Amino acid sequence: MYHVKFMDCAPENRQKFRELLKQFKSEGGAEVIGAFYPRGSGYMFATVTKYDSYAIWEKYWAETSKKREEGINIVTKDMDMFFEKIEL
Numbered sequence: 001m002y003h004v005k006f007m008d009c010a011p012e013n014r015q016k017f018r019e020l021l022k023q024f025k026s027e028g029g030a031e032v033i034g035a036f037y038p039r040g041s042g043y044m045f046a047t048v049t050k051y052d053s054y055a056i057w058e059k060y061w062a063e064t065s066k067k068r069e070e071g072i073n074i075v076t077k078d079m080d081m082f083f084e085k086i087e088l
Helices: 011-021 054-063 065-072
Strands: 002-009 030-036 045-051 075-083
Touching (some): 011 045, 054 065
Antiparallel strands (some): 002 075, 030 045
16 A cells, blocks of 8 residues: 655745655555655645555554654645555
8 A cells, every 4th residue: 555645834844844754764564665746736745655554554654643743733735645556
């Protein structure tokens, strides 16, 4: 399962936001793919994380709640998307 999170922040918070994103690391079935500039999406940043299962996502999300709280204060808009890989 892939989790894509799109986020905006005020222009003066861009550098602080990038520093916060660096705190998130791959661990225990959660692989941080990276942070991106999602051109054409209407958002300033996007993060992509791959999870081995939904249970891993729930665990990782709970474990990273304190780190995410720091960012909540500077995020002005966000949207989540989840993708399941299709084997062709």
